Amino acid sequence: MTAITGAGRHQDNDLLLEQQLCFALTVASRSVVGAYKPVLEKLGLTHPQYLVMLCLWESAPRTLRSISDALAQAPATISPLLRRLEEAGFLTRQRVDGNERTLAVGLTPAGAALRQQALAVPGTMMERLGLTREQVSELHRSMMGLIAATSGGNLDPVAES
Amino acid sequence: MTAITGAGRHQDNDLLLEQQLCFALTVASRSVVGAYKPVLEKLGLTHPQYLVMLCLWESAPRTLRSISDALAQAPATISPLLRRLEEAGFLTRQRVDGNERTLAVGLTPAGAALRQQALAVPGTMMERLGLTREQVSELHRSMMGLIAATSGGNLDPVAES
DNA sequence: CGCTAACAGTTCGTGCACTAAGTATCTGGA
């Protein structure tokens, strides 16, 4: 209601595909992930798998829930991802004997060793994207602001009933 | 080789999940798309479907290839998307009689009428995200720069053999 | 004319993301 606030007579232009932020954002995301692909392939990882490994290199063993929270993704997304990484030999999944409910995800020697190769990835990507450390920081800040805007606002419910 | 250029002794910090641009970018993309979801649900569209409709509202009828190019997505992604939108009654798919190879994607009356409801979407989203028109423009510029960085650089091949 | 290469779209297989539903476990309170 009151479409005048914020929108108004700009509405027609607002529907142009090219100037949609959501469009630019999804294309940028897919493009950057695509740029990682050939680099990560050498490590035997997909991009989401790479993010999981980053989690584990920071702290292991840890629970699925903890990884799920760190990556801001549903447990149902992480679960099969961990299964594939286990099949690839990079991590282990086992129940903690004190608590039969939680899953302890740990690194195998191969998974821990992979970190050495991964160390070169950020630098390689900055080079391939032609970005300076400052530009990366600036973009990172923008993204964090956007993430805060989505989770900070009263979004989860449709706001007004 | 020569990991000193660009990377160097920052490598350890570079692997921290939180400061990965690619991580922030994918989370931001998923978050924003997720924020669109309740709004687009009222129109009966998913976010990728919304982008296809934006294409068609700008110009219809047009070919699958043209939509695929505009959205920077593979024809194989667009094809089933169009099928579902046809099933939903928003567009038509028919062969051009002069050229049995290309597909003419056109709007149905329902698909054309949907534009009126969609006019409110950008304003609604700006409000929900708490972004000003200027902030949206700025973010949009950043994303376009990033997209240019991925397609501009010699990325497609792995560069050196 | 006939053949080959390029092109338009579709289909298939794999992996991700997310909702919903299901299983098992743990915890807090009557």
Place this chain on the structure above:
DNA sequence: TCCAGATACTTAGTGCACGAACTGTTAGCG
């Protein structure tokens, strides 16, 4: 103690993204 609710993870189902293989069509070239 026992039970209701919360919690941890898994599974199923839908849709998207992408590479690869496939069908059919068109265009160009000898």
